Amino acid sequence: MKEDMKSKALSKLNSNGSSRLLTQLNSCVHCGLCAESCLYYEAFRDARFVPAKKVELVASVYRRYYTLTGKTLPWLTGAKELDDKMIAEMIDLLYGACTMCGRCNLHCSIGLDIAHVVFTGRSMLADMNLVPDTLQATVDAAIKTGNNMAIPTHELVDTIKWLEEDLRMEVNDDNALIPLDEPGKNILYTLNPREPKFFPLSISAMAKIFHVAGESWTISTKMYDVTNYGYFSGNEQEASEIAGRLHREMESLGAKRCVLAECGHGSRAFRWEAPNYLGKAFDFDVLTSVELIAEYIRDGRIKLDPGRLKGKVTLHDPCNLVRGGGIFEEQRYILKHAVSDFTEMEPHGPDNLCCGGGGGQLAMGEYNERRMKIAGLKADQIRKTGAKIVCTPCHNCVDQLIQTNASYKLGVKIMTLAEVVSEAMV
Amino acid sequence: MILSMEFAWFQWMALSALAICLSVLTFHLIRLIRQGSPQDYSKSAGSISRGVRYAFTGAMSPARKASAYLHLPTYTAGLIYHSGTFLSFFLFFFIITGNFPEGWLTLLIVSFLAISALCGIGIFIKRMVKQELLSLSNPDDFISNLLVTIFQVFTVIILLCNTNLISEGTTVQLPGCPTAQLIYFFHFTLLMLYVPVGKLRHLLYFFAARYHLGFFYGRRGVWPSGNINSKAG
Numbered sequence: 119m120k121e122d123m124k125s126k127a128l129s130k131l132n133s134n135g136s137s138r139l140l141t142q143l144n145s146c147v148h149c150g151l152c153a154e155s156c157l158y159y160e161a162f163r164d165a166r167f168v169p170a171k172k173v174e175l176v177a178s179v180y181r182r183y184y185t186l187t188g189k190t191l192p193w194l195t196g197a198k199e200l201d202d203k204m205i206a207e208m209i210d211l212l213y214g215a216c217t218m219c220g221r222c223n224l225h226c227s228i229g230l231d232i233a234h235v236v237f238t239g240r241s242m243l244a245d246m247n248l249v250p251d252t253l254q255a256t257v258d259a260a261i262k263t264g265n266n267m268a269i270p271t272h273e274l275v276d277t278i279k280w281l282e283e284d285l286r287m288e289v290n291d292d293n294a295l296i297p298l299d300e301p302g303k304n305i306l307y308t309l310n311p312r313e314p315k316f317f318p319l320s321i322s323a324m325a326k327i328f329h330v331a332g333e334s335w336t337i338s339t340k341m342y343d344v345t346n347y348g349y350f351s352g353n354e355q356e357a358s359e360i361a362g363r364l365h366r367e368m369e370s371l372g373a374k375r376c377v378l379a380e381c382g383h384g385s386r387a388f389r390w391e392a393p394n395y396l397g398k399a400f401d402f403d404v405l406t407s408v409e410l411i412a413e414y415i416r417d418g419r420i421k422l423d424p425g426r427l428k429g430k431v432t433l434h435d436p437c438n439l440v441r442g443g444g445i446f447e448e449q450r451y452i453l454k455h456a457v458s459d460f461t462e463m464e465p466h467g468p469d470n471l472c473c474g475g476g477g478g479q480l481a482m483g484e485y486n487e488r489r490m491k492i493a494g495l496k497a498d499q500i501r502k503t504g505a506k507i508v509c510t511p512c513h514n515c516v517d518q519l520i521q522t523n524a525s526y527k528l529g530v531k532i533m534t535l536a537e538v539v540s541e542a543m544v
Numbered sequence: 545m546i547l548s549m550e551f552a553w554f555q556w557m558a559l560s561a562l563a564i565c566l567s568v569l570t571f572h573l574i575r576l577i578r579q580g581s582p583q584d585y586s587k588s589a590g591s592i593s594r595g596v597r598y599a600f601t602g603a604m605s606p607a608r609k610a611s612a613y614l615h616l617p618t619y620t621a622g623l624i625y626h627s628g629t630f631l632s633f634f635l636f637f638f639i640i641t642g643n644f645p646e647g648w649l650t651l652l653i654v655s656f657l658a659i660s661a662l663c664g665i666g667i668f669i670k671r672m673v674k675q676e677l678l679s680l681s682n683p684d685d686f687i688s689n690l691l692v693t694i695f696q697v698f699t700v701i702i703l704l705c706n707t708n709l710i711s712e713g714t715t716v717q718l719p720g721c722p723t724a725q726l727i728y729f730f731h732f733t734l735l736m737l738y739v740p741v742g743k744l745r746h747l748l749y750f751f752a753a754r755y756h757l758g759f760f761y762g763r764r765g766v767w768p769s770g771n772i773n774s775k776a777g
Contacts, residue, residue: 137579141752144572147743148685150677151611151618165676174680187741195742196682225610227622228750229599229757390764393585400587444589444765468766 124200127242131180142235143180145228146173152232155225157472157492158215167215169222169232175208176239205248212239213250214485217477218350219437224469240352249351256347256481257356264363265343267311274339277314278321285325296325297336299371305335306373307407308344308364308388310381310513317513323540324379327411330543331419335377341367344384349391350478361392368402375403377410380534382436382512383476386443406439408511411539412448415455422542424458429531431457431538432505434496434519435470436512449511449535456542457507463499471495473510475518490525493518497526511535555640558729561736568740569748576752581759588763595762599754602768618670621663628660629692632699636732639699644706657700664693684742691735692744698728 131143150168153159158167165171174196181188181197188197198204220233243249249257260266275298282296297303307328313321328335341363348357368376378385385406393399414420433449440446446467453460465471474493479485496519500508508519508530519532533541551559606612612619631653638644645653668689671677705721739745761767 135579136582137576137752138582138756140576140579141749141756145746145749145753147746148677148680148682149611149618149622150674150680151615153676154614155610165679168676168680170680193683194687195684223757224603224608227609227611228746229603229753231753231757231760390586393587394583397585399585404587441766442764444761446766468769 123246127245128179128183128200130238130242130245131176131184138231138234139238142173142230142232142238143177145230146170146177147228148174149227152222152226155222157217157219157221157474157495158488160495161492162488166211169216169226172211172216172239173230173232173235175204175211176235176242179204179242200242205243205246208239208243209248209250212236212243213253213478213482215488217437217472217474217479219472219476220441221437221469221472224441237352240350241354242352244351244353249353250482250484252482252484253347253351253478256478257351257353257360260343260345260347260360261356264341265311266345266347267315269311269314271339274314274342277318278337281318281322281325284322285329288322289326289329291329294325294329296321298339300336301371303334303336303371303373305333305375305377305410306368306371307335307337307342307377307379308384309337309342309379310344310384311342312513312517313379317516317534320380320513320534320537323534323536324407326540326543327414327420327536331414333419336371336373338367338371344379344381344388346384346387346392347478347481349383349387350481354395357387357391358395361388361395364388365392365396365400368400373402375405378404378406380407380511380513380536382438382440382442382514385445386438389443406443406445406448406511408439408445408448408452408535411535412451415452420539421544422455422539423544424454424456424542426544427457427507427538427541429506430459430461430504431507431509432461432463432500432503433466434463434473434500434508434510434512434515435466435468436510436515437470437472437476439512440470441468449509452535452539453509456538461503461505463503471499473515473518473522475514475521480514480517489518490521493522494526497522497528500528500530505530507531507533507538509533509535509538549641551640552729554726554729554733558636558640558732558736561733565736565739569745572740572745572748576748582756584763586763590762590765590767592759592762595760595767596755596758598762598768599758603757604754618667621666624656624660625663625667625692628657628663628696631660632657632696635699635703639702639706639728642706644703646707650703650707654700654703657696657703661693661696661700664689664696668693687738688742688744691731691738694731695735698724698731702728 148170150170152169156167156169178196178198179200181195182192182199187195216236218233218236222232256266259268278296278298286292286294346357346360348360378388389404433453473496474489479489510516511534516532516534523530606619671681701724705724
């Protein structure tokens with residue numbers, strides 16, 4: 119391990135400008151009562167997966183290098199060196215056994231922001247170039263090509279063009295458009311690259327909603343990616359680079375509002391984290407498509423018939439959107455208007471269970487087995503609802519739930535919120 | 545008033561240790577305040593003050609936290625243990641000034657502290673036998689528990705040594721009481737010097753942690769329940 123990289127990593131623990139990290143690193147009392155709030159612990163019943171253990175990895179290193187007791191009597195407070203053994207454990211637990219869902223935050227006796235400590239640990243590892251290759255590859259693709267799936271621009275444009283043709287047929291209007299790169303619009307809409315690649319109909323769904331609402335909108339072919347895997351990898355420089363591109367594109371096209379596609383971490387990364395990555399408040403509005411659709415319904419710009427979509431519907435709350443972003447009433451308001459038979463999962467809202475696909479887990483194939491094991495808890499939740507349709511406003515969650523559905527033979531249909539709304543529109 | 549009283553050397557030692565403890569904790573507090581709240585450039589969707597208030601109230605409810613409702617015996621033991629700790633600390637000032645409670649009050653306090661100390665012992669044993677806890681623990685966890693539990697036990701002993709439970713106007717000197725008094729103050733000294741060293745300083749950081757959690761979730765409209773800026777119907 120190169121000393122300069124190690125020093126850079128350790129400097130992350132020198133609480134940067136606020137008492138937040140200092141507090142987290144000094145607060146854990148090792149009560150272990152956070153255990154059952156964690157999907158990994160619940161699924162595996164392995165002591166290594168207790169959230170406090172993840173905190174301890176980072177906090178023990180902090181104590182070793184930044185506290186008097188840790189420097190002089192390390193054995194007393196379990197202060198540990200940042201050596202190869204510690205690093206290996208950090209990689210395994212902080213990347214491989216945590217989705218950064220933050221559920222443990224709510225249930226911690228003290229009130230630690232455990233997810234923030236995990237993120238700090240990841241960012242230390244990122245400083246040492248130790249992000250798992252699979253996750254780093256996703257970030258690299260986004261940095262090099264402008265989107266995390268390395269979709270060439272012409273491929274995107276071709277996809278949008280045939281979706282536009284479909285849209286015209288569906289709404290019976292030759293003037294229906296999916297505008298690309300048009301300046302001065304009210305909305306710049308972003309996409310999850312999985313949409314043009316694998317789920318183009320979710321783009322159609324949103325396009326239909328925009329059309330019926332009479333919205334002035336556009337998509338940028340230069341920078342449309344709502345995701346920011348730098349948020350997962352912990353590399354703040356790369357996260358900042360990605361966020362900066364979307365910010366610049368907003369300014370370049372002069373749109374008034376940036377609407378984030380259904381993506382939990384993407385919403386969080388741009389709405390909440392990006393202003394801090396970039397060190398400035400944004401002078402345009404940033405909102406999620408969930409908030410926008412709720413707005414359209416409330417303002418009467420779209421009308422829904424809840425009888426159109428057959429079958430019991432349940433809702434999976436994406437962690438970063440709900441617990442990390444405060445958006446939990448809007449999707450329920452929408453579903454109240456869009457479906458006639460809705461049932462909640464338990465728990466739901468800010469106390470929801472993570473689908474298991476967050477934290478970059480979908481990108482990290484080396485941890486697939488763990489990811490699908492913890493998915494069992496979500497599968498149980500879904501089964502208990504008796505629902506035939508699982509709605510979720512997050513494409514990462516859609517991916518994970520599709521795999522969960524197949525793996526656990528749930529026999530449900532997974533739909534985004536836009537798809538549900540599009541089906542219900544009159 | 546305390547400074548004008550006459551104390552034995554071991555009582556002065558205890559007071560000095562208390563002063564050192566408070567000084568170090570004050571340093572930690574000042575450091576926390578100087579570092580301040582996070583600077584957040586994102587547009588707020590809720591209320592920080594409501595979030596912080598909720599962090600100290602509703603969010604602490606046992607009905608809201610799995611750490612409580614899934615572990616009611618441990619949670620209850622922890623509550624009693626913490627209460628016993630604060631009570632013992634509070635009683636230190638009465639003990640050192642010779643103002644001991646009397647009669648039924650002593651009985652009540654002693655009974656509560658005995659239960660509290662038993663809770664501490666129970667928590668200690670749990671940490672030793674439960675694999676998840678043992679793997680998470682270091683010597684500081686055990687030492688902290690021992691120091692606090694013994695402090696509560698000695699508070700009970702000192703109260704029993706200086707009370708007239710048996711007959712009014714008669715203080716029964718149990719064998720070993722003078723030694724117990726000496727040990728009590730020695731132990732208090734040790735405890736006060738240890739508080740800033742290890743996890744016991746969570747007595748300060750707990751409040752900072754709740755503040756930051758309330759700040760974070762309040763700002764994002766997650767706490768208190770419901771998004772107060774939501775225009776959804």
